[in-house]
Amino acid sequence: MSRYILQRLLGMLAVMFVVVTIVFIIVRIAPGDPAAVMLGPDATAQDVASLRARLGLDQPLIVQYGIFFGQLLRGDLGESIFLNRPVLTALAERAEPTFFLTLFSILIAGLIAIPVGILSAYWRGSLFDQVATTLAMLAASIPSFWLGLLLIQFFAVRLGLFPVSGYGGPGAGLFTRLSHLVLPALSLGVVSSALILRFTRASMLDVLNDDYVRTARSKGMGEVRVVMKHAFKNALIPVLTVIGLTAALLVSGAVVTETVFGLPGIGNLVVSAVLRRDYPVIQGALLIVAALYVLINFLIDMLYLLVDPRVRY
Structure with missing residues (x-):
């Protein structure tokens, strides 16, 4: 190890x-x-x-x-x-909005994609599977900024449930600031969930018919336990990989979304630096994003040790 x-x-x-x-x-x-x-x-x-x-x-x-x-x-x-x-x-100074936006986006993507992917693989060929895969392909083809504009128009302008843009005033509390991240996180999370869903479904399909799954069923083990403990646990390696890649891409790919929602994050700072030709800021942002990308992949590699004992040997 x-x-x-x-x-x-x-x-x-x-x-x-x-x-x-x-x-x-x-x-x-x-x-x-x-x-x-x-x-x-x-x-x-x-x-x-x-x-x-x-x-x-x-x-x-x-x-x-x-x-x-x-x-x-x-x-x-x-x-x-x-x-x-x-x-x-x-x-x-700009890291907080980007950090929470990335965290909430990956949580939303995981909460949508993993359960739907598992059920889609379990009910392969059913109406649920067909609808889920169709919606995943649709979500993958939607630009996050366009979805963000639709969410602003409906939830912020018409219903008034969430702020249109910004990150709260200088004295705003944490809850107020996080409320400004709901719509951008939702727009990024829905789009990102498509890839995770497809990988979860494909990985589950590879293991659902393996011998150890059939053996667990033959011993009278409950179906939920068979799927979650035996099948999903062994299908988790590819899912963790794509979640890590998605999180890294969200850190670097939130530039347009932050601009649409007026979030004072790293993405917005980079856009301003590009317009001003502020090369030191552009150079520093590239290095920080690359370091985060590498660090996230390293953490995913460490999670392999917990998920799959074979990696330790």
Whole structure:
């Protein structure tokens, strides 16, 4: 088991090294001078030269990479040009809405997809199965921002049950802020549930007719216990994998949804940084999202140890 964990840790570090290198290269090979783009067309040559020196862009490329890597090891992602504060601080201030939005979205997706996927596989070929798979294909084809606009129109504008946008005022309580996340989390969760449902159904179909399931039935074990304890537990590995990938994609894919609902999250910050050409913020956000993606996959690999004893050996 320790060898398994060590391999995953080394793999995680290798992936992050590649990501850091790619992010560094992308920013440096982008067309135009980053300093001139950030300052705009009205900047003087002296202003551009000053910013280049401040960002270290006047150094040789290998020196820039060494400085960049050394800053990352110290937890320094640079300083935002327009916000005049460290990038890590700016991202941390916007992390709460994105974190809760991702958490609620994956919970909604799991609560919809896993029970429906299990029942769909158990009643394979039935009307329930056909309706479930059809709705899953429909949900997978719906853009989350379009669904979000429909939810706003119906639940917020017409019924007035939830806020239209925003995240509450500066002094808003936790319940008020979480109420602003219901509609965006629902729009993301419904769309994300389609993939989880299909994987759950396919994985359950692979194990429902296995020998150990038939043996459990022949011993007189209850059908619910057979399905949940024997079938679903052995079908959980692919389901955990797709849930982890979905959670990672939600972290990086909530940009449009946060913009539609006016949430002050990391996605909204990235959109603003792109419009302002604030390269340090864009670069830092890419690295943070990549690190979260790798971390989530590592945690899923650790869950394999609890779900499947064979992984430990």
